[in-house]
Amino acid sequence: MFKRRMTRTKRTITILVALTLIVTGQLILRQREEVDLELYPQLIPQVLPAISTDQSVIVHDPYDYPGEYYKAQLHMHTNKSLDGKWSTETAVNAYYEAGYTYLAITDHDRVTLFDGINDPNFVIIAGEENTVPWPFWPLGAHMLRLFVDSPQRSGNAQTRISSAVRADGIAGIAHPNWSGNLTTGKWTLPQMLALHDYTLVEVYNPHSNSRKDTATWHELIRRLGPEISVWAIAVDDAHDENLFNRGWVMVKTEGVSEEALKEALLRGSFYASTGPTVVFGVEDGVITARIEGDEPAEISFIAGNGEVVYSITSTEGSYEPKGNEGFIRVEVETKRGKRAWSQPFWLEVGEAL
Ligand SMILES: [Zn+2]
Numbered sequence: 001m002f003k004r005r006m007t008r009t010k011r012t013i014t015i016l017v018a019l020t021l022i023v024t025g026q027l028i029l030r031q032r033e034e035v036d037l038e039l040y041p042q043l044i045p046q047v048l049p050a051i052s053t054d055q056s057v058i059v060h061d062p063y064d065y066p067g068e069y070y071k072a073q074l075h076m077h078t079n080k081s082l083d084g085k086w087s088t089e090t091a092v093n094a095y096y097e098a099g100y101t102y103l104a105i106t107d108h109d110r111v112t113l114f115d116g117i118n119d120p121n122f123v124i125i126a127g128e129e130n131t132v133p134w135p136f137w138p139l140g141a142h143m144l145r146l147f148v149d150s151p152q153r154s155g156n157a158q159t160r161i162s163s164a165v166r167a168d169g170i171a172g173i174a175h176p177n178w179s180g181n182l183t184t185g186k187w188t189l190p191q192m193l194a195l196h197d198y199t200l201v202e203v204y205n206p207h208s209n210s211r212k213d214t215a216t217w218h219e220l221i222r223r224l225g226p227e228i229s230v231w232a233i234a235v236d237d238a239h240d241e242n243l244f245n246r247g248w249v250m251v252k253t254e255g256v257s258e259e260a261l262k263e264a265l266l267r268g269s270f271y272a273s274t275g276p277t278v279v280f281g282v283e284d285g286v287i288t289a290r291i292e293g294d295e296p297a298e299i300s301f302i303a304g305n306g307e308v309v310y311s312i313t314s315t316e317g318s319y320e321p322k323g324n325e326g327f328i329r330v331e332v333e334t335k336r337g338k339r340a341w342s343q344p345f346w347l348e349v350g351e352a353l
């Protein structure tokens with residue numbers, strides 16, 4: 001009799017646990033939306049179509065704005081993060097001394113403020129590195145929320161992006177191929193396509209795989225097309241001085257201000273770098289890359305379909321788009337493996353002038 005009651009109790013508990021797991025599982029799955037890739041086809045075909053000679057090509061140049069280039073770090077931690085090892089003051093001073101003009105402090109799930117440096121030519125941006133809990137905090141993937149004065153601790157990924165944008169901030173996807181957080185830290189292409197209103201994607205972060213992150217970003221913009229801009233950034237994601245000054249962006253702003261930085265980040269007037277200083281631009285319909293200094297590097301012009309359409313080892317390279325490439329982006333790599341990434345130059349084909 002007693003034994004039978006025990007068996008029944010056990011069975012009830014098992015059923016209850018199973019039901020709870022199913023319900024939580026469903027809720028968790030709904031938190032992490034992803035699209036069917038077939039519904040988001042590659043807008044630029046694998047084999048580039050021929051274009052007729054009586055058509056003209058307009059090259060959209062994200063760098064065609066007045067201003068100077070300034071160095072910016074958009075992702076770093078202080079000891080206000082559980083895994084951060086240097087004080088806010090030490091960290092900020094290190095960036096200031098290294099010649100950075102813009103610095104976003106992005107501690108985990110909190111906003112850290114610092115006003116210890118009084119220099120109008122050094123701008124600290126409030127932000128956070130937000131954990132999108134999956135299946136529960138602290139597991140899950142990370143995103144950057146910049147120009148926000150408070151962290152967002154609830155909601156799914158889209159809620160977290162939208163609240164940043166509503167607060168006049170900018171959101172970005174951190175280290176898409178980071179295999180940390182027991183592999184819950186990854187952002188897949190279908191997940192990134194399910195989200196909207198974010199502006200940045202890391203193509204270089206020392207904790208992630210930069211080749212894979214670059215490929216993910218390339219596939220993303222190839223499917224989003226020219227109307228939805230998602231730009232590439234390189235970051236340190238430093239937690240102490242060891243990963244300091246490894247990856248940054250050079251941003252073209254007119255004067256130095258938080259507003260100017262925000263505008264430039266939204267329109268793509270910046271490039272990602274782990275070393276080379278490059279001037280990217282368009283001259284008479286030709287896309288050019290000029291490297292500062294006399295160390296030659298491999299300059300590759302990559303079409304929307306992923307094909308390297310032209311490559312040269314030099315301090316300068318240029319490529320005249322045929323018009324069928326969808327977009328052209330430029331990658332630079334020095335002999336020592338230091339790299340720079342331009343944003344895409346989107347092409348528009350029109351009637352001949
Ligand atoms: Zn992270």
Ligand SMILES: [Zn+2]
Binds near residue numbers: 075076077129237
């Ligand atoms: Zn981080």
